[in-house]
Amino acid sequence: MMAVEWRTSSLSRSVGNCVAVAALPGGVGVRDSKAPEQGHLLLSRRVLAGVLARMKDGDLRP
Template sequence: MTIWRKSSYTGSGNDEVCVEVASLSGGIGVRDSKHRERGRLELRRDAFAGLLEHLKTRG
């Protein structure tokens, strides 16, 4: 079973954008929490780590 998690920064407002992440057998899954039916993006673990580092530096 895949367990999707939202950021702890996610608010309760309906107009907020939020992504969910999950550990998958092939890496990390990322999806839009409001449009789950649109599928997911799958990234290798090293690519996901690089994405997070890039986002942190953009602050």
């Protein structure tokens, strides 16, 4: 079994509102760092890069 290392931004330690990411077979896992027991999304690296680019551009709103 492969050891999975979930990582969060060092900036999230002060506010706790962050996602955690991990390299997984088949892509990148993304989960809520405050509720890891709720599971994760599996995104391809290409899709994750697209989401991050849209976030940086301000195209995604809550």
